Amino acid sequence: MADRWDVIRVPLARRFFLATILQAAVVLAVSLLLGAVFGPAALANPTLTGIGIHLVDSLGYGLAQLMELAIAAALGPSPSHGQLVDLFYRNLVGQAPDAATRAALVGLLDQGAFPTATAFGVAVAELDLNKANVGLIGQTSAGLEYTPYGG
Numbered sequence: 001m002a003d004r005w006d007v008i009r010v011p012l013a014r015r016f017f018l019a020t021i022l023q024a025a026v027v028l029a030v031s032l033l034l035g036a037v038f039g040p041a042a043l044a045n046p047t048l049t050g051i052g053i054h055l056v057d058s059l060g061y062g063l064a065q066l067m068e069l070a071i072a073a074a075l076g077p078s079p080s081h082g083q084l085v086d087l088f089y090r091n092l093v094g095q096a097p098d099a100a101t102r103a104a105l106v107g108l109l110d111q112g113a114f115p116t117a118t119a120f121g122v123a124v125a126e127l128d129l130n131k132a133n134v135g136l137i138g139q140t141s142a143g144l145e146y147t148p149y150g151g
Contacts, residue, residue, distance in 0.1 A: 026056045027144045028136070029063045035134035036125040037070040039091040043134055049146035067121040081109035084117055088124045092133060 030052035034042040042048050055061040055069070075083050085105040089097040097105065114120035124130065 023057075026053055029056055029066065031134045031136065031144060032125040032130060033063065033066045033070055035130050036088055036091055036121060037067070037074050040133045040135070043144065046145050046147040047149075049144055050149040053146050054149040063122055063125065064118050067125065068118045071117050071121055079117060081106045084109065084120060088121070092124065092127065092129050 030049055031043060034048060034052060038048065052066065055066060061069075071079060071084070074087060079087075082102065085102055086096060089095075089101070089105070096102075108114075109120060114123060
Protein backbone atom coordinates (compact mmCIF):
# COMPACT_ATOMS: atom_id res chain seq x y z
CA MET A 1 0.00 0.00 0.00
CA ALA A 2 1.35 3.40 -0.97
CA ASP A 3 2.24 5.88 1.73
CA ARG A 4 -0.54 8.45 2.02
CA TRP A 5 1.99 11.28 1.66
CA ASP A 6 3.11 10.15 -1.77
CA VAL A 7 0.82 12.26 -3.89
CA ILE A 8 2.55 13.20 -7.12
CA ARG A 9 4.26 11.25 -9.86
CA VAL A 10 7.34 12.89 -11.30
CA PRO A 11 8.85 11.35 -14.42
CA LEU A 12 12.62 11.02 -14.11
CA ALA A 13 14.53 9.69 -17.10
CA ARG A 14 12.69 6.48 -17.98
CA ARG A 15 10.96 5.78 -14.69
CA PHE A 16 8.22 7.23 -12.56
CA PHE A 17 8.34 7.46 -8.84
CA LEU A 18 6.03 8.81 -6.20
CA ALA A 19 7.33 11.99 -4.62
CA THR A 20 6.85 13.16 -1.09
CA ILE A 21 4.94 16.28 -0.13
CA LEU A 22 8.23 18.15 0.06
CA GLN A 23 9.09 17.15 -3.48
CA ALA A 24 5.61 18.20 -4.59
CA ALA A 25 6.24 21.63 -3.06
CA VAL A 26 9.47 21.91 -5.03
CA VAL A 27 7.66 21.01 -8.25
CA LEU A 28 4.93 23.53 -7.41
CA ALA A 29 7.39 26.39 -6.82
CA VAL A 30 9.38 25.66 -9.97
CA SER A 31 6.24 25.30 -12.09
CA LEU A 32 4.74 28.58 -10.90
CA LEU A 33 7.98 30.45 -11.43
CA LEU A 34 8.65 29.08 -14.89
CA GLY A 35 5.10 29.77 -15.99
CA ALA A 36 5.14 33.38 -14.81
CA VAL A 37 8.62 34.38 -15.98
CA PHE A 38 9.25 32.22 -19.04
CA GLY A 39 5.72 31.19 -20.04
CA PRO A 40 3.89 27.88 -19.69
CA ALA A 41 5.87 26.32 -22.54
CA ALA A 42 8.99 26.53 -20.35
CA LEU A 43 7.67 23.61 -18.31
CA ALA A 44 8.35 21.39 -21.30
CA ASN A 45 12.06 22.24 -21.09
CA PRO A 46 13.59 19.56 -18.84
CA THR A 47 16.84 21.52 -18.52
CA LEU A 48 15.08 24.59 -17.09
CA THR A 49 12.96 22.51 -14.75
CA GLY A 50 16.04 20.61 -13.66
CA ILE A 51 17.89 23.82 -12.81
CA GLY A 52 14.90 25.11 -10.85
CA ILE A 53 14.51 21.86 -8.93
CA HIS A 54 18.24 21.86 -8.14
CA LEU A 55 18.11 25.43 -6.81
CA VAL A 56 15.17 24.64 -4.53
CA ASP A 57 15.96 21.08 -3.51
CA SER A 58 19.74 21.18 -3.24
CA LEU A 59 20.49 24.84 -2.49
CA GLY A 60 17.39 25.69 -0.46
CA TYR A 61 16.11 28.56 -2.62
CA GLY A 62 12.61 29.77 -1.89
CA LEU A 63 10.15 31.15 -4.42
CA ALA A 64 11.35 34.73 -3.81
CA GLN A 65 15.01 33.82 -4.41
CA LEU A 66 14.09 31.88 -7.53
CA MET A 67 11.98 34.78 -8.76
CA GLU A 68 14.79 37.29 -8.28
CA LEU A 69 17.18 35.08 -10.22
CA ALA A 70 14.66 34.36 -12.99
CA ILE A 71 13.69 38.01 -13.46
CA ALA A 72 17.37 38.94 -13.76
CA ALA A 73 17.87 36.15 -16.30
CA ALA A 74 14.86 37.25 -18.34
CA LEU A 75 15.14 41.04 -18.11
CA GLY A 76 18.48 41.93 -16.58
CA PRO A 77 19.31 43.13 -13.08
CA SER A 78 17.16 46.28 -12.96
CA PRO A 79 14.07 45.92 -15.14
CA SER A 80 11.66 48.80 -15.55
CA HIS A 81 8.10 48.52 -14.31
CA GLY A 82 6.96 48.46 -17.92
CA GLN A 83 9.25 45.52 -18.71
CA LEU A 84 7.88 43.60 -15.74
CA VAL A 85 4.27 44.24 -16.70
CA ASP A 86 4.93 43.27 -20.32
CA LEU A 87 6.72 40.05 -19.35
CA PHE A 88 4.19 38.80 -16.81
CA TYR A 89 1.11 39.89 -18.74
CA ARG A 90 2.28 38.18 -21.92
CA ASN A 91 3.10 34.97 -20.07
CA LEU A 92 -0.20 34.85 -18.20
CA VAL A 93 -2.59 36.22 -20.82
CA GLY A 94 -0.76 35.20 -23.98
CA GLN A 95 -0.56 38.67 -25.51
CA ALA A 96 0.77 42.12 -24.74
CA PRO A 97 -1.42 44.31 -22.54
CA ASP A 98 -3.39 47.08 -24.21
CA ALA A 99 -2.19 50.61 -23.47
CA ALA A 100 -4.75 51.31 -20.72
CA THR A 101 -4.09 48.05 -18.88
CA ARG A 102 -0.34 48.52 -19.15
CA ALA A 103 -0.56 52.07 -17.84
CA ALA A 104 -2.74 50.99 -14.91
CA LEU A 105 -0.41 48.15 -13.91
CA VAL A 106 2.74 50.23 -14.32
CA GLY A 107 1.02 52.93 -12.25
CA LEU A 108 0.46 50.47 -9.42
CA LEU A 109 4.13 49.56 -9.43
CA ASP A 110 5.17 53.21 -9.64
CA GLN A 111 3.03 53.92 -6.56
CA GLY A 112 4.79 51.18 -4.59
CA ALA A 113 2.02 48.57 -4.55
CA PHE A 114 4.85 46.00 -4.52
CA PRO A 115 8.14 46.94 -2.86
CA THR A 116 10.32 45.03 -5.33
CA ALA A 117 10.19 43.36 -8.72
CA THR A 118 10.57 40.07 -6.86
CA ALA A 119 7.51 40.72 -4.70
CA PHE A 120 5.49 41.57 -7.80
CA GLY A 121 6.74 38.43 -9.54
CA VAL A 122 5.85 36.18 -6.61
CA ALA A 123 2.34 37.69 -6.47
CA VAL A 124 1.93 37.09 -10.19
CA ALA A 125 3.25 33.53 -9.94
CA GLU A 126 0.68 32.71 -7.26
CA LEU A 127 -2.31 33.95 -9.30
CA ASP A 128 -4.95 31.38 -10.20
CA LEU A 129 -4.47 32.30 -13.86
CA ASN A 130 -0.82 31.23 -13.67
CA LYS A 131 -1.77 28.03 -11.85
CA ALA A 132 -4.21 27.23 -14.65
CA ASN A 133 -1.67 28.14 -17.36
CA VAL A 134 0.95 25.76 -16.01
CA GLY A 135 -1.58 22.96 -15.61
CA LEU A 136 -1.03 22.66 -11.89
CA ILE A 137 -3.85 20.15 -11.44
CA GLY A 138 -2.57 18.01 -14.31
CA GLN A 139 0.94 17.93 -12.89
CA THR A 140 -0.21 16.02 -9.84
CA SER A 141 -1.14 13.12 -12.09
CA ALA A 142 1.23 13.53 -15.06
CA GLY A 143 4.28 14.89 -13.24
CA LEU A 144 6.98 17.30 -14.35
CA GLU A 145 9.80 16.03 -16.50
CA TYR A 146 13.27 17.31 -15.73
CA THR A 147 16.91 16.65 -16.37
CA PRO A 148 18.91 16.49 -13.12
CA TYR A 149 21.27 19.41 -12.82
CA GLY A 150 24.57 19.03 -10.99
CA GLY A 151 25.66 22.66 -11.24
